Amino acid sequence: MTVSKKAIVLLSGGLDSATCLALARQDGFQPVALSFDYGQRHHAELAAARRLAAASGVSDYRVLRLDLGAIGGSALTDASIDVPTEASAGIPVTYVPARNTVFLSFALGLAEVVGADDIYIGVNAVDYSGYPDCRPEFIAAFEQVANLATRAGVEGHRMQIHTPLIALSKAEIIQTGLRLGVDYSLTVSCYQADAEGRACGRCDSCRLRRQGFDAAGVTDPTRYY
Amino acid sequence: MTVSKKAIVLLSGGLDSATCLALARQDGFQPVALSFDYGQRHHAELAAARRLAAASGVSDYRVLRLDLGAIGGSALTDASIDVPTEASAGIPVTYVPARNTVFLSFALGLAEVVGADDIYIGVNAVDYSGYPDCRPEFIAAFEQVANLATRAGVEGHRMQIHTPLIALSKAEIIQTGLRLGVDYSLTVSCYQADAEGRACGRCDSCRLRRQGFDAAGVTDPTRYY
Numbered sequence: 001m002t003v004s005k006k007a008i009v010l011l012s013g014g015l016d017s018a019t020c021l022a023l024a025r026q027d028g029f030q031p032v033a034l035s036f037d038y039g040q041r042h043h044a045e046l047a048a049a050r051r052l053a054a055a056s057g058v059s060d061y062r063v064l065r066l067d068l069g070a071i072g073g074s075a076l077t078d079a080s081i082d083v084p085t086e087a088s089a090g091i092p093v094t095y096v097p098a099r100n101t102v103f104l105s106f107a108l109g110l111a112e113v114v115g116a117d118d119i120y121i122g123v124n125a126v127d128y129s130g131y132p133d134c135r136p137e138f139i140a141a142f143e144q145v146a147n148l149a150t151r152a153g154v155e156g157h158r159m160q161i162h163t164p165l166i167a168l169s170k171a172e173i174i175q176t177g178l179r180l181g182v183d184y185s186l187t188v189s190c191y192q193a194d195a196e197g198r199a200c201g202r203c204d205s206c207r208l209r210r211q212g213f214d215a216a217g218v219t220d221p222t223r224y225y
Numbered sequence: 226m227t228v229s230k231k232a233i234v235l236l237s238g239g240l241d242s243a244t245c246l247a248l249a250r251q252d253g254f255q256p257v258a259l260s261f262d263y264g265q266r267h268h269a270e271l272a273a274a275r276r277l278a279a280a281s282g283v284s285d286y287r288v289l290r291l292d293l294g295a296i297g298g299s300a301l302t303d304a305s306i307d308v309p310t311e312a313s314a315g316i317p318v319t320y321v322p323a324r325n326t327v328f329l330s331f332a333l334g335l336a337e338v339v340g341a342d343d344i345y346i347g348v349n350a351v352d353y354s355g356y357p358d359c360r361p362e363f364i365a366a367f368e369q370v371a372n373l374a375t376r377a378g379v380e381g382h383r384m385q386i387h388t389p390l391i392a393l394s395k396a397e398i399i400q401t402g403l404r405l406g407v408d409y410s411l412t413v414s415c416y417q418a419d420a421e422g423r424a425c426g427r428c429d430s431c432r433l434r435r436q437g438f439d440a441a442g443v444t445d446p447t448r449y450y
Contacts, residue, residue, distance in 0.1 A: 065292055071334050098334030101374045105330040109296050109323030138373040145370050148363040149326045 004030045007118035007162070008107045011035050011061075013048030014189045015209060016122035016165055019177035021056055023164045024120045026180060032060040032114055034107055038067070038099075044193040051186045060114070064106055071097060100133035104142050104161065111159065112150050119146070120162045126169050139163050170212025178218065185221035198225040229255040232343035232387070233332045236260050236286075238273030240412045240434060241347035241390055244402035246281055248389045249345045251405060257285040257339055259332055263292070263324075269418040276411045285339070289331055296322065325358035329367050329386065336384065337375050344371070345387045351394050364388050395437025403443065410446035423450040 007029035011017045024031045033056075035049040046063070053061040100123065107119045123134040132138065139161050146152070146159040165173050177184065189209040190199035199206050201224045213220035232254035236242045249256045258281075260274040271288070278286040325348065332344045348359040357363065364386050371377070371384040390398050402409065414434040415424035424431050426449045438445035 064296075065290075067290055071289075071331070071338050097337035098330055098374055101330040101333055101370060102327070105323055105327040106296070108326055112322035113296050132376065133374040135373065138370065141366065141369040141373050144366045145326060145363065148360065148366050149323055149358040151322075151357065 004028055005118065006030050006032050006060075006114055006116040007120055008111045008114075008116050009033050009120040010103055010107055010122070011049045011053060012122075013045040013050075013052060013187060014122075014205075015170075015177070015184060015187045015212070016124055016173060017049070018052050018182050018184065018187045019173050019180070020120050020122035020165060021052065021058070022177055022180035022182050024118075024162070025056070027162075029118060029120075031056075031058050031120075032110065032116065033058045033062070034103075034110060035061075035063045036103060036106070037063055037065045044190075044195060044197040045188045048186060048188040048197055055183060055186055062110070066102070098133070100131075100138070101142065104146075108146050108150060108159070112152070117152060117157055118160050118162060120164070122165050123163050124165045124168065124170075124173070126167065134166075136163070136166055139166070169215065170208055171215035174212050174216040174218060178216075189222070194225050196223070196225075198223045200225065229253055230343065231255050231257050231285075231339055231341040232345055233336045233339075233341050234258050234345040235328055235332055235347065236274045236278060237347075238270040238275075238277060238412060239347075239414045239430075240395075240402070240409060240437070241349055241398060242274070243277050243407050243409065243412045244398050244405070245345050245347035245390060246277065246283070247402055247405035247407050249343075249387070250281070252387075254343060254345075256281075256283050256345075257335065257341065258283045258287070259328075259335060260286075260288045261328060261331070262288055262290045269415075269420060269422040270413045273411060273413040273422055280408060280411055287335070291327070323358070325356075325363070326367065329371075333371050333375060333384070337377070342377060342382055343385050343387060345389070347390050348388050349390045349393065349395075349398070351392065359391075361388070361391055364391070394440065395433055396440035399437050399441040399443055403441075414447070419450050421448075421450075423448045425450065 007024050009021045009024045009031045011021055011033040021031055021033065033053045035046055037046055111119055125135055143161045146161065150159065152159045188197045189205045191203040191205050192200050199222050209222065210220060232249050234246045234249045234256040236246055236258040246256055246258065258278045260271055262271055336344055350360055368386045371386065375384065377384045413422045414430045416428040416430050417425050424447050434447065435445060
């Protein structure tokens with residue numbers, strides 16, 4: 001009997017990370033799923049992550065509490081900044097400063113502790129929201145950090161950051177997930193979902209999600225309020 | 226009147242970061258000091274950081290709470306691992322997985338929010354404890370991440386990670402700090418200091434500190450229990 005290798009999977013509870021989790025499994029890894037409770041407005045996302053982990057039979061699921069709100073600077077963590085309902089040019093106010101760097105850093109620490117050399121993150125550079133830390137060059141630079149920051153670099157094995165969605169359109173992500181049995185009704189994408197996980201239908205994230213389901217020719221299971 | 230530029234200074238409450246804070250000031254920056262409450266055993270260190278920030282007239286001092294303990298894996302955050310009293314070969318058990326990566330990630334987020342392009346961290350590669358994330362190649366890689374992860378990279382200004390202590394011996398750090406007026410009696414280095422900030426005198430960190438004061442030919446203000 002072979003014991004499958006562990007991989008850390010960053011699980012936000014959204015459509016992308018749910019697909020990423022399914023892909024980590026397909027790649028033969030035993031996922032250790034990691035979510036963050038970082039004062040995000042859309043707390044329903046976190047409940048969705050928990051449901052997804054349970055539905056996917058993840059045996060090691062962890063939630064880390066962070067106070068990104070103490071740093072502020074984003075509409076997602078700072079109650080004084082409104083979530084926009086229109087697309088904007090440049091980096092939007094929903095961008096959380098250094099969020100993916102922070103998340104990957106914790107994933108790296110956890111990887112080292114559980115003995116994983118692999119981290120999955122569902123970033124996407126195609127139908128993306130203009131966040132600088134979703135770009136392939138950022139991921140490549142972080143992988144370099146990962147190998148220098150940890151025992152891995154010293155002991156001579158390689159840490160790898162997997163971004164299986166990075167070059168896929170939202171429609172392709174959805175088609176991939178459906179093929180792997182992902183239940184998208186469990187996921188929440190909306191930046192201002194209500195406590196039941198119902199979506200606003202107007203924010204950037206809702207727009208991208210709806211366009212993705214439309215383009216994939218698949219019925220969107222999202223519930224709106 | 227010129228308004229000085231802000232720099233984020235990671236302030237642990239130890240000897241190195243206290244010196245680093247003084248150097249950031251000398252470089253003409255207005256320091257924004259950042260400490261972490263990460264379940265470290267030596268909580269006295271955090272009290273020291275607060276005293277240092279106050280004594281140095283830092284007007285913006287922030288403490289972020291993190292649950293690194295939920296990740297575990299280090300004698301500094303995991304109560305089930307003993308702090309060693311003898312020097313060991315290789316990476317010691319006091320190494321906190323990915324700690325500097327996590328700390329620098331938050332510093333990066335804060336830098337972006339307060340409009341700073343500069344981060345000071347008191348890592349040291351000479352009299353260091355064998356932690357992989359204190360090496361110059363790690364810092365260089367993180368600086369690359371910093372410039373790709375944030376608005377800086379997109380907007381065309383450069384983020385810089387300053388490590389003014391990286392090539393100094395402990396004795397040189399102490400001499401530098403004394404020249405700049407650092408009050409080392411306010412600092413705590415011991416991994417298992419008591420609530421009053423008194424040191425054990427036996428852990429790696431105590432040993433390095435004592436050797437540093439000896440080599441600098443200066444009286445060590447450390448109080449032992």
